[in-house]
Amino acid sequence: xxxxxARLPNPSTAIGGDGRGDRSDAMLLSxxxxxxxxxxxxxxxxxxxxxxxxDGVNFDLRQGEAIxxxxxxxCGKSSLMKTIxxxxxxxxxxxxxxxxxxxxxRGRSLQWYRSQVGYVQQDPYGALPxxxxxxxxxxxxxxxxxxxxxxxxxxxxxxxxxxxxxFPVDDFLTKFPHMLSGGQQQRxxxxxxxxxxPKLLVADEPVSMLDASVRVEILKLLRxxxxxxxxxxxxxxxxxxxxxxxxxxxxxMYAGQIVEKARVNDLLRHARHPYTHALLEATSDPDAKNAExxxxxxxxxxxxxxxxxxxxxxxxxxxxMMKDLCDVQVPPDFEPTPxxxxxxxxxx
Amino acid sequence: xxxxxxxxxxxxxxxxxxTQGVVQAVDGVSFELERHEAVxxxxxxxCGKSSLARAIxxxxxxxxxxxxxxxxLNGTDVMSLDEEQFRREVRWVxxxxxxxxxxxxxxxxxxxxxxxxxxxxVHLKVDKQQALQQARKMFEHVGVPVDFLNRYAxxxxxxxxxxxxxAMALVTAPDLVILDEPxxxxxxxxxxxxxxxxxxxxxxxxTGFVLITHDIATSSExxxxxxxMYAGQIVELNDAARxxxxxxxxxSQKLMASVPRLRADIEPDFITGQPPSLINLPAxxxxxxxxxxRFAKCDQDPPxxxxxxxxxxxxxxx
Numbered sequence: 055x056x057x058x059x060a061r062l063p064n065p066s067t068a069i070g071g072d073g074r075g076d077r078s079d080a081m082l083l084s085x086x087x088x089x090x091x092x093x094x095x096x097x098x099x100x101x102x103x104x105x106x107x108x109d110g111v112n113f114d115l116r117q118g119e120a121i122x123x124x125x126x127x128x129c130g131k132s133s134l135m136k137t138i139x140x141x142x143x144x145x146x147x148x149x150x151x152x153x154x155x156x157x158x159x160r161g162r163s164l165q166w167y168r169s170q171v172g173y174v175q176q177d178p179y180g181a182l183p184x185x186x187x188x189x190x191x192x193x194x195x196x197x198x199x200x201x202x203x204x205x206x207x208x209x210x211x212x213x214x215x216x217x218x219x220x221f222p223v224d225d226f227l228t229k230f231p232h233m234l235s236g237g238q239q240q241r242x243x244x245x246x247x248x249x250x251x252p253k254l255l256v257a258d259e260p261v262s263m264l265d266a267s268v269r270v271e272i273l274k275l276l277r278x279x280x281x282x283x284x285x286x287x288x289x290x291x292x293x294x295x296x297x298x299x300x301x302x303x304x305x306x307m308y309a310g311q312i313v314e315k316a317r318v319n320d321l322l323r324h325a326r327h328p329y330t331h332a333l334l335e336a337t338s339d340p341d342a343k344n345a346e347x348x349x350x351x352x353x354x355x356x357x358x359x360x361x362x363x364x365x366x367x368x369x370x371x372x373x374x375m376m377k378d379l380c381d382v383q384v385p386p387d388f389e390p391t392p393x394x395x396x397x398x399x400x401x402x
Numbered sequence: 403x404x405x406x407x408x409x410x411x412x413x414x415x416x417x418x419x420x421t422q423g424v425v426q427a428v429d430g431v432s433f434e435l436e437r438h439e440a441v442x443x444x445x446x447x448x449c450g451k452s453s454l455a456r457a458i459x460x461x462x463x464x465x466x467x468x469x470x471x472x473x474x475l476n477g478t479d480v481m482s483l484d485e486e487q488f489r490r491e492v493r494w495v496x497x498x499x500x501x502x503x504x505x506x507x508x509x510x511x512x513x514x515x516x517x518x519x520x521x522x523x524v525h526l527k528v529d530k531q532q533a534l535q536q537a538r539k540m541f542e543h544v545g546v547p548v549d550f551l552n553r554y555a556x557x558x559x560x561x562x563x564x565x566x567x568x569a570m571a572l573v574t575a576p577d578l579v580i581l582d583e584p585x586x587x588x589x590x591x592x593x594x595x596x597x598x599x600x601x602x603x604x605x606x607x608x609t610g611f612v613l614i615t616h617d618i619a620t621s622s623e624x625x626x627x628x629x630x631m632y633a634g635q636i637v638e639l640n641d642a643a644r645x646x647x648x649x650x651x652x653x654s655q656k657l658m659a660s661v662p663r664l665r666a667d668i669e670p671d672f673i674t675g676q677p678p679s680l681i682n683l684p685a686x687x688x689x690x691x692x693x694x695x696r697f698a699k700c701d702q703d704p705p706x707x708x709x710x711x712x713x714x715x716x717x718x719x720x
Contacts, residue, residue, distance in 0.1 A: 126589040126590070126591060126592075127560070127589055235676055236447070237676075265446045265447050265616055266446070266616055266617065266618060266657065266660050266661060267446055267656070267657060267660045267672055267673040268672065269660070269662070269672075270660050270662060270670040270671065270672045271672035273662075274672070292589055292590060293590070294590070294664055295619065295661075295662045295663060295664040296662045298662075298664070299662060299669075299670065322664065332591060333590060333591065334664065335594075336590045336591050336593065336594035337590055337619075337664050338594075338619045338620050338622060338623055339619055339622075339661075339663045339664055339665050339666065340618050340619045340621075340622045340646050340658060340661055340663075341622055341646055342622060342625070342642045342643040342644075342645070342646040342647070344622045344623045345601065345622065345623060345624055345625060345626070345642060348598045348601060348602075349594040349597070349598055351591055351594045351595050351598065352591070355559055355561070
């Protein structure tokens, strides 16, 4: 039991703000009450409001842990990711990396932070500069981070290319991105994100642009790197079927908030939140019987993040909506089974 | 005998001329389709599946090197029609297309209602009022709120745009609709919605659907028949019911094994190697260099074995 809870993101810290402080320094990454709002265009002196892309997100990540953030487009998962990468500034809350506040990092220390966090983009072709050879693409982060010795740079490039299985290395070094297939391009992107030996990897839909036959290969590669380097990985996706091969935990995001957190198998077998149910129901497995039945899909579309619905944000689409409760009060994180959190009044 | 078939494609060939050589994008493709049915064409990117859609609809670029074969629609040979006749009588009247990435297929400076009305005005020669009336009906049919008629494409969500593109393809009541990756850019819930809609339309309308996709899991939502394409050729034709439980061709088997599954505990596998370039195709079976069950015979070009609705291009089934 003790061993089990040691590997879980600590329940008391994962829920809310209580009992945090002293523990957060044991975490690699700690996201605390994060709010990322974008201001709408002002009209004269009037204030038009905010897009509440991330609205109160808490979670902790330990070294060597892989989590998946699952949600539809527009649910705020990309804003969350960009804030973790230090590209957006939160309006409230903070991100702690090894106990240091991200908002306080400047200059050299910010550069150090960025060398500790690798980023795997969604579209490999768009992420690679078309005028640079693979060697230059991989060398640039080293130059920027003052690895001055040319031989050491070369050795590290070769090592990382072997790790992402771009064989034979010498052939690939001189190639340009357009000469590579989609899978190879994504390997170069992964190599670039790994070359500074980061502690954390943020992968934003790393396989959604790739062919089905290559997807599994890339996911297995990422999983292998995660295990051999004891990396913490945040895997952002909208596809639940790939998650189970990759991460230990799933966080389901809806309209700027995390609505359910659980271990992968726990979530896939015993989903609690009605939104998670809907996502699971909508995901297909290849089966000829699918053509004979219609799927149950919640009506409507995800809400506007400028004026999110009151109470639970899923209540206008929810089949289990309870009047005067779900539409009025914001549900806190309930814990129907240990280590499984759902922000839904059904589990009060 | 076969004249009651909605669509019969025979030996369709479409090659492109490029500076590197001739790209054999579609290389002798044959299949059939009936009303109320959907055939799914599955393949990796670059296997020629989008070119097949263009070849059927005769939407050809300028660098065509070879274009031959027969396409019968309701028993009439549409390949023998000249370009003007084809445009007037077949394209968008008898068969239409829902293009890949429907969001970019809509005109950003026209109201979506006008765009849906346009095909009926051009092809069925009705006046604008009537055409808009038709468009309104079509919007109701595909589940777009009627007041969206006056909106522009950028004011709609991805799912709604996809529905509008579908309305545009269906408004002339064509016999055949070709869907080119209709949901690959959409979220899971929207995807499920669109497939619910397509299933309903398939039952209600006397239309045949050709669905082109690389997503095997969602393709099972609509498929009656499956055609697997590899390097410009169809390597397997099969009933959906049988294909999804026991695919025949080694490539189909590998492809099925690579699908990550949500409900079954099967470790997915991947296919080693890469599909061949369509310019320098390997001699013999085109899948042989990647095939786990390769044997001596594979150096020769395999024909399609089997007959009717179940055919496979592999020497194992000789």
